[in-house]
Amino acid sequence: MFQEFKLNKQLIKAIDKLGFKEPTPVQQQAIPEVQEGRDIMVCAETGSGKSAAFLLPILERMLSVKAPNSGTRALVLVPTRELARQLAKQCEKLAQFTKVESGLITGGAEFKYQTAIFRKNPEIIIATPGRLVDHLGKQKNLMEDIEVLVLDEADRMLDMGFEEDVLKIAEACGERQTLLFSATMNQKGIRHMIKQVLNDPIDIVVDSFRGAHSTIQQQRILADDDKHKERLLTWLLSNEEYRQAIVFVNTKAKSETLYHYLEYHNVNSGVLHGDMTQDERNHIMQRMRQGQITVLVATDVAARGLDVQEIDLVINVDMPRSGDDYVHRIGRTGRAGNTGLAISLVDNTEWNLKAAIERYLQIEMESRTIGSLKAKYKGPKKVKSNGKAAGSKKKKDDKKKPLNKKAKEKLAKKKEEEKSKRSNKKYSTESVDGEPSEKEKSRHRFKKNIGKRRKSKSDTDDKGFYGDGSAPFKLRKNSNLQESDDDE
Numbered sequence: 001m002f003q004e005f006k007l008n009k010q011l012i013k014a015i016d017k018l019g020f021k022e023p024t025p026v027q028q029q030a031i032p033e034v035q036e037g038r039d040i041m042v043c044a045e046t047g048s049g050k051s052a053a054f055l056l057p058i059l060e061r062m063l064s065v066k067a068p069n070s071g072t073r074a075l076v077l078v079p080t081r082e083l084a085r086q087l088a089k090q091c092e093k094l095a096q097f098t099k100v101e102s103g104l105i106t107g108g109a110e111f112k113y114q115t116a117i118f119r120k121n122p123e124i125i126i127a128t129p130g131r132l133v134d135h136l137g138k139q140k141n142l143m144e145d146i147e148v149l150v151l152d153e154a155d156r157m158l159d160m161g162f163e164e165d166v167l168k169i170a171e172a173c174g175e176r177q178t179l180l181f182s183a184t185m186n187q188k189g190i191r192h193m194i195k196q197v198l199n200d201p202i203d204i205v206v207d208s209f210r211g212a213h214s215t216i217q218q219q220r221i222l223a224d225d226d227k228h229k230e231r232l233l234t235w236l237l238s239n240e241e242y243r244q245a246i247v248f249v250n251t252k253a254k255s256e257t258l259y260h261y262l263e264y265h266n267v268n269s270g271v272l273h274g275d276m277t278q279d280e281r282n283h284i285m286q287r288m289r290q291g292q293i294t295v296l297v298a299t300d301v302a303a304r305g306l307d308v309q310e311i312d313l314v315i316n317v318d319m320p321r322s323g324d325d326y327v328h329r330i331g332r333t334g335r336a337g338n339t340g341l342a343i344s345l346v347d348n349t350e351w352n353l354k355a356a357i358e359r360y361l362q363i364e365m366e367s368r369t370i371g372s373l374k375a376k377y378k379g380p381k382k383v384k385s386n387g388k389a390a391g392s393k394k395k396k397d398d399k400k401k402p403l404n405k406k407a408k409e410k411l412a413k414k415k416e417e418e419k420s421k422r423s424n425k426k427y428s429t430e431s432v433d434g435e436p437s438e439k440e441k442s443r444h445r446f447k448k449n450i451g452k453r454r455k456s457k458s459d460t461d462d463k464g465f466y467g468d469g470s471a472p473f474k475l476r477k478n479s480n481l482q483e484s485d486d487d488e
């Protein structure tokens with residue numbers, strides 16, 4: 001019961017109105033520690049109710065410890081704009097019967113307008129790191145009254161390259177209580193961040209089986225190629241029972257293509273990716289929340305903050321690039337105790353990725369086939385103990401099949417020809433006195449340079465050519481770098 005946390009009456013009223021009956025496990029464990037004033041690091045899966053786990057004790061503190069002359073007292077840092085908006089909404093709902101104010105500071109909104117937000121001194125600021133650092137550059141003392149700092153989805157912030165910004169912000173906050181939430185504590189750099197910003201934290205692990213969302217059924221269907229995946233997708237969308245679905249792909253370009261494909265097939269759909277303006281994204285999210293869109297095609301970062309309880313189907317048209325991305329994707333469904341179904345379409349290039357994800361999360365996706373759309377690809381013939389495909393290299397013994405007489409003669413002839421070719425070459429490149437010829441020397445020079453790093457762009461002249469006249473490499477048009485969906 002929420003009563004056991006001795007929360008303010010206005011907060012209990014809001015909790016009742018939101019229909020929260022019992023605290024979730026993460027709330028059960030984290031709220032008392034935060035109320036004690038301890039630093040905490042929490043490993044909790046998405047959809048576990050972690051936002052209320054830090055918002056409730058923060059709101060309680062704002063209400064019970066008065067500080068009329070203080071600036072902003074609590075700061076929540078999150079990796080993406082969507083997540084920030086989502087949190088701001090949650091905070092507003094929980095604070096609806098109080099006078100506690102919160103402000104939202106993210107990229108994609110007007111800087112001047114945000115300066116005005118700071119001037120109003122809201123008790124709580126919810127921000128993405130990049131934009132907040134920009135503000136701190138102009139006004140150094142903005143964060144000096146912070147009493148509680150929250151790093152939400154810290155793994156993702158590191159993923160997105162925000163480490164330096166987060167450390168800068170933490171330093172600007174001075175002495176405070178720090179709460180760190182992350183889907184995983186294995187992320188590169190997370191231990192360093194914990195050491196830098198937390199003070200003797202309590203370690204709370206809510207779900208050590210990271211991938212095992214008990215409320216989400218996880219399946220995989222084998223596919224031959226993208227065209228086959230499209231057919232599987234339309235079949236699933238017209239045959240599965242669901243209220244709203246989210247379809248994940250790995251690139252912005254693919255999300256647009258698939259969205260148009262679905263529209264063409266009369267599926268009521270929308271698309272969400274990092275190239276859209278903030279207004280476009282907000283509009284789509286709102287339509288999704290209001291149930292005006294049935295199927296949303298999205299890339300990872302864009303859909304991160306999406307909390308729509310009606311989503312009960314997630315389809316991975318592309319396998320996510322990591323186990324953590326997989327957890328976040330499937331966590332769009334099965335929220336707050338609801339059940340959900342997550343289906344991954346796996347082609348032969350993705351088998352090993354699927355195996356790695358299963359191994360990392362200690363899960364096994366249930367295998368499923370759709371009779372009329374059975375893939376020719378049947379999975380690897382043999383799998384290794386880690387679930388990955390065993391190499392297709394033939395065993396040595398297999399190669400040693402006895403040759404018949406004709407084949408033996410042919411092989412001997414071929415060997416002879418190759419031998420004579422080699423010796424001819426040798427004579428033609430060597431000079432008479434045994435010294436290597438010019439041709440041989442130049443080949444040697446060329447070989448010596450193989451594998452050496454090419455010169456940097458700064459070594460080129462203003463036409464983009466190196467001193468030796470060679471042109472630098474160009475980024476491939478479809479390179480992953482251009483397709484990156486990183487936000488903020």
Ligand code: AMP
Nearest residue numbers: 020022023024047048049050051052336
């Ligand atoms: P979160 O993990 O914070 O993104 O929360 C996921 C969803 O669970 C949100 O829609 C919350 O409103 C909801 N939620 C949070 N706490 C509770 C609770 N104690 N009971 C029911 N739903 C909750």
